[in-house]
Amino acid sequence: MYYKISKLVFAAAIFPFLISCEEKETQEPQQKPNIIYIMADDHTTQAFGIYGSRLASLNPTPNLDKLAGEGIIFDNCFVNNSICVPSRAAILTGQNSQANGVIDLEGELTADQQYLPKELKKLGYQTAIVGKWHLHAEPSEFDYYKVLPGQGNYFDPDFLVRGEKPWPENVVQTTGHSSDVITDITLDWLKNERDPNKPFFLMHHFKAPHDDFENAPRYDEYLADTFIPEPESMYDNANNGSVGTRGKNDSLTRIIGSSVSSRNLVRNQAMNLYMDSTVYKQYRNPAEISPNEYVKWEMSSDEKKHTSMVYQEYLKRYLRCVKGVDDNVKRLLDYLEEQGLLENTIIIYTGDQGFMLGEHDYIDKRWMYEEAMRMPFFVRYPEKIKAGTRTDAIINNTDFAPTLIEMAGGSAPEYMQGHSFKAILETGKEPEDWQKSTYYRYWMHMAHKHGNPAHFGIRTKQYKLIFFYGRYWVDTDDPNAKWNKESWGNDFSRHTPAAWELYDLSKDPNEMNNVYSDPAYKGVVADLKQQLIELRENLNETDKNYPHIQKVIDEHWNDK
Template sequence: MFKRQFLTFTLILCTTISCKNTGVENGKEDSKSTNRPNILFIMSDDHAYQAISAYDTTLIKTPHIDRIAKEGMLFTNASVTNSICAPSRATILTGKHTHLNGKIDNLTPFDTTQVTFPQLFKRAGYQTAMFGKLHFGNSPKGFDEFKIVPGQGSYINPDFITTKGDTIQKTGYATDIITDFTLDWLDTKRNPEKPFLMLYLHKAPHRAWWPNAAKFKAFSKRKFPEPESLFDDYQNRGTAAKTAEMNIFKHMLLSYDCKVFPETLAEMEVDTDPRNTRLFNGGDFYRMNPEQLQLYKPVVDSITNHFKENWPKMNDQEKTSWKYQRYIQDYLACISSVDDNVGRVLDYLDKNDLAKNTIVIYTSDQGFYLGEHGWFDKRFMYNESFKTPLLIKWPNQIKPGTTSDEMVQNLDFAQTFLEAAGISAPEDMQGESLIPLLTGNTEIWDRDGVYYHYYEYPAEHAVKRHYGIATKTHKLMHFYHDVDEWELYDLEKDPNEMNNVYANPEYSSVVDQLKKELDALRKKYKDSPELDRKFIDSYNKKKSKK
């Protein structure tokens, strides 16, 4: 105990000294400060860890993203607190669980009185910028400059809301344009006398997965291995897995998702879901100029012709495989562009002598299903959705090529960045700084389990509300609202989470212990059954008004 207290005191003392050395005291900037690290936070939307070759080489090679791990640290047990886009982003910005920052789902407005870490950075003298996808609010606080896509944004010829409050449209591909904005700011607008905080946020690879024209053509001709659980029948899981609406065979749309022309579906009387028209009649295909159409249309023609010729002859399993290939081709093609563009930014840092004093973080707002359990999308606490990629490099602080299997979350990002910059974190932030893990002081890290809570139900994809605790060895989840079911997974014996062992007598002591730990986490993070009821009642009121 004494050793632990001493180490904690030492870290606090070092951090305090660091704050004074960096010239940040009482939230004010010392104009003579020059040694505070820059921070480049790179986040993609729905980027599964399985689709980064530093984690798994089965599907794709991502050499540029991998560079961050080779020069820094790869986290194998990083996770989110709520696996859905806007709530995840709100947690990252505020350092608080969604039940406290108020952004529990994609529909609830973000409470703009919440203090975000970019506001603290700006107040402390950092130059701040954000380019790409925020997903909520059109006027984020704490940025000297931003260009953000409205809502989900578009892949082709996207619109951007600017710091001036106007909206501009840029011709081209979103991933390239967001990178162009980032590089231009670093090259022409960055004040070399100040450290910078840059949020470089990709829209890709969010549904409906439009690659750039060259990669669309190339990847549409490739065939990828299927996951072992593509044809999962959910027999050893509860109601939630059986009733979710994200099954590739049943719920993936042939036009909107798979890029078959809707006129062909109408002609064949196949998949008449009205959402299929969104992509071609009002979405990215609709936004293309004549030159872009000349590049994309032949590929869509090829996909459509192949579908028309082969679909009627396929059985259900073959149809599932066909949909999976179409999905994964476009998804991975989008990621390939992200990787290319991350390389552009890393190269810029290297060539302009910025890399040595810049912390680079690559992550996603959550994980994603790439056919595992037969699914696409996210939301569940099962691994592919719950876990998120996290790679961080910090020259002279992180030993290159290191790996951490500690239980970390996006809840921890804000406090990590603030400590690295020597800025005091607000007391109501709920995460833990990752600095001890990054710098090798692992003795003072003692987190054994992490907390998760998902709220957006009933809604798209029909994933039931649930909360739970995950440790390195087990995961316990409680599904509630219109069900009352528990699930337990032995992650060592069943890493693919195929068998719920909650009712198995051999695990009774594990259940009892995890329930105690879960209750403790609920109290620690100020979550409760009363809040659960409050959010359900609020949702029902909104629904009744509609």
């Protein structure tokens, strides 16, 4: 009798619990994760603690380093074209430049090509973008947008919004530094605009630290009395480069690659920092450079002292902008934690490309050299990603969209050329069949007085092979035809020599020794060229539509 009563009592006690569990399962289905994609402009891996560069000892990004340590860090994330607009187009389309049609700064991404927000809306997401857009057409496929016009201003920036007038006539004025204002707008959207019944996808894009660097006044004294570690290659570039980037007997070093020092006569950082100098004149016209100035550049002891002075100011301005980004990311994370949103939100942080901070005496980006090509990239999502994970798997910015779509519960559409690395995020392991290389292409030959020759190449974990084809993009194979991109802003309309460069990154991570002509690497060169041919064909990145470029490729493909 006692046994029967006990069973009844137990059943009565457990029955409500079973019902409540059933109701909970019915009423509270698994919620899709929110996604916040944070991107800073020109925030390069050298300007983090987590990537172990010479600047890491300055602790420039304590909040971002903490965020990265709570998730997975990618050491081999690369841009496919190191310039703002093409990079952003690749991120939103999952496609390379020729597939999405955005090869330069003039390219625009029309509504029908804004694939990432389109696909995520199909999966039930509310979508928003705040900050830098820079893709010219209206970001109409986002449910909400408040974006900078073009590059936007550092202080008191205007923003374009959806409104009664046609794009881009609906303008909202703001007050303050852009990094602060962009974060204010994002927080306001999270508090007042988002639908709490839907998962959200938010792109939070800083303008900073794009040059010319302007920090919020509260950072004026940051690093004021600190010596910034300098790259050795700024003073001695050793065997980096080729005739394609230096000219015969280094005769083109005065015009190729905008510089920290006064090496580049057309555009160097001293021009920006010391405009009142009698020695320097802003943006010299290459046509005014006399033939006797095209000589091998050698840095004197006085020039080294001056270059160091310029570099110190240049880097402090840059790092003060980075500091503003880092602090504002903390503001965003603090809000998410306060509102209980942090744990169910996938948080991605990256830059739109890398940036040269004096390495090889270069500033800006555009190069396939490591500092410009490598992107910072890390992801936090405790539900699926183990804290403290790190990987050297190769990914590029066309892989972002497929991955986010799959993390949101969908499948990447076939028109995307990138590949989802969701499995790497969740396991920390690289699948055996994962891509072993990445492709790069820079089109804007000698544009904007930065003096970067057009080039393309392949990067594996150990090697980097670059071909500088040194030609303008024109619509005809007539070598005398006028190039069709006057808006690129050059008055130095000339071709540069074609040349190959090969770097063994396992022995030479700083790319100081071009070993292309070394007989010991003959087999490596042949293998990489074959891989490059296959990559270009698979990605539809050949030059079949540009016969004048293809002619140069054919003539120099087998150069020794």
